[in-house]
Amino acid sequence: MKVVFMGTPDFAVPTLEALIEEYDVVTVLTQPDRPRGRGNKVTPSPVKEVALKYNIPVFQPEKLRKEEGTIAKLKEMKPDVIVVIAYGQILPREVLDIPKYGCINVHGSLLPKYRGAAPIQRSIIDGEHVTGVTTMYMDVGLDTGDMILKEEIAILDEDTAGSLHDKMSVVGAKVLIDTLKLIEKNEAPREKQDDALSTYATILKKKDGLIHWGKSNEEIVNLIRGLNPWPSAYTYLDGKILKVWGAKAVHEKDIEGLPGQIVDIENDNLIVKTGHGLVKICTVQLQGRKRMPVKEFLKGYQVDTTTVLGVNV
Structure with a gap:
């Protein structure tokens, strides 16, 4: 099977590597090199780095819809399938119609829940206990195509968006290979999504990380977990x-205080009052400083039980 791969971030790397082992990956499309990191150095995407390692040709169109030359090259390749995972661009109908078996997408949720850009983060923020990956036939809508295979993944209490991302990227690679093997044998299921059950995981912005201490301790902890490592709470x-x-939600006790007030310092952790219950803060990073355990933070910064967090003065 001749495969064209479209993807950009770390999440797509295990799938690309699995494809290279199993199939003939003739070309990779990924986003243009961008400035990244503290030094703002122009850096290739993780997918491009893998493609170059295996001497696979790479195309990096700024806007696929406007790059007629790239679309013409794709048509000339006559791929059997185009695999898309976190590519970062919408595919026009002209591209969707190129491959023999269609364009297959790997999405980080149990569709139709959490369509959109941030399904992993939103599932944790919303307090879900189960998520998963779904493969689907792509259409012109946003994650609306017919579903092929799904695999569930438990969201553990200690999971952050980062740890869940890593687990899901590996599972996604496995499910994609299983999907392609079924497609080759004309045995792949095809299930329409129920739009009435759909939810959207809208793209995250830095401002979404602001903690509102009037919310419950569970909601606040889920936000902290769901925004780690980016954009951070x-x-x-x-x-x-x-x-x-x-941070962890405290259920064993409650202490009177204002939302956001540090009401106790227990075992070198900050105990903070919320709208419902307490939160134990374990790891922090003050503006201009490194990330550190609260124990280390308290060696150089004075707080007490009159301190209220969340006041921007």
């Missing part, structure tokens, strides 16, 4: 941004 301490990287 944050509050304010003495007018400075304080990122919160690790």
